[in-house]
Amino acid sequence: MTQGLFLCADIGTSSLKVCVFDGRGNILFSTKREYPTLSPAPGYAEQDPGEIFGALVEAVKEAVSSFPGGSFEVLSFDTMLHSLLLVDGNFTPLAPLWNWMDTRSFQEVEEFRESYEKECLYELTAAPLHTIYHPPRILWLRKHHGDLWKKVSKILSIKDWMLFQLTGELCCDYSTASGTGLLEVQRKAWSGKMCDLLAISPELLPSLVEPDFAAPLMNREFAASTGLPLGMPVVWGGGDGPFANLGEGCFREGEMVVSVGSSGAVRMCALRPVIDPGKRAWCYYLASDIWVGGGAINNGGIVFSWMRDLLREGEVTLDLSRRRPLFLPFLTGERSPYWDPYARGILFGLSFFHTPEALLQAAYESVAFSIRAVFDMLREVMGEPRKVVVGGGFALSENGRRVLCDVLGVPLAVSSYPSSSAKGAFLIALKALGYVRSFEEFPEEFFPTEGRITPNENAHALYEELFRLFKRLYEVNAPLFREFAKLGLA
Known part of the structure; x- marks a missing residue:
């Protein structure tokens, strides 16, 4: 397609990764730089x-220095969604910067609920x-x-600010904007009604x-530090979740990606904004009038890692006949489909x-x-998926x-790609x-997989x-989680 190389920066929660692609979509080089999330309260x-x-500067510099001069086009x-950054004139x-893990505005969520429902x-x-999302955060800050x-x-967002530093252009792409809670999805415009309720000017x-x-x-300083030429095109891109669907080749209506790393998400593409009558699913923009309906879970691979570290054990061989408890894994509250910050873990049926x-x-x-809870929600709202690709460290x-x-x-197609968002x-x-x-x-060869796996009928029947029981366990205990939270022990 082209002989030039492509530098792609993935702004993640814990690290920034830079990948070098050739024109056929092959990763030729990858590097990352980590940074912490602090929790002072x-x-x-x-x-x-x-x-x-x-x-970004350091990762781009390393990538550029690994190839002959003039290689890059x-x-x-792409960027983590739900970041918030306030800047002066x-x-x-x-x-x-606030990232998606910040929950300090939980009281504002409750205070805003009546207006949110009424309007x-x-x-x-x-x-x-x-x-x-931004609305309760803005209320907290004010x-x-x-x-x-x-x-x-x-x-x-963090990407808005970084791209302004690089280009002098102050813009937010629709994909990132759709993850703020301030974008009217049918109009693809900032919501005047939301701004009025938050008492902020759309000019912000x-x-x-x-x-x-x-x-x-x-x-000029960035160009000199990294070796990139002034004038090189900088492409805005979008949110890492929707872009993971694009990277897996799942951008057509009814195509679904299940990603499970430390957290997890289920996302399916549609040709119009997805509105869930139950108000459980979110909908973010991908590009080219393609939308992604979905839901995310807080507790993915971190659950197994936590249990393994607690028990000081290694891997385990799955055995359907093994006597075992049922685990409700909401160690950090839960997002979809419950949206319950008070939920916590339960080992049910634990035996000596x-x-x-x-x-x-x-x-x-x-x-x-x-x-599965998110998967069923999306099937209810969007219909049966016609293709499901699974990716992420836990899922692989x-x-x-x-x-x-x-x-x-x-049946699941297994992703062979380590950096689908990039x-x-x-x-x-x-x-x-x-x-x-x-x-x-x-071309189809842009999207290889490691094959296809099918469900075991006996295992599926047991599950x-x-x-x-898993769903019932949450439903019965949901009000108790709130009571327990008041004790300050969770």
């Missing part, structure tokens, strides 16, 4: 935007009322930091662009005779049951992919540079019964 999840920008991006950050804000934004709020010139928000928008690199292997197997199965382990397949009860950034760059006019022009 309960519920806080803060990061230093300057440190993240520094990670473009720098393209000089675009200097006024406070640390039908979910139907406008396709964003459930939750601490990961209430607790009024003096700081008076200095705010713009409300940005950046202008909106398509993910294939590009602007020339103008930052259960072994460490029994608890490890229960942990594996609990993650799959959480994914032998135990993880097997239990997911048996719990979901559908590949989405590569693909949007191809479109931005005019190598393709639509995603349908991408159907266990999943019924």
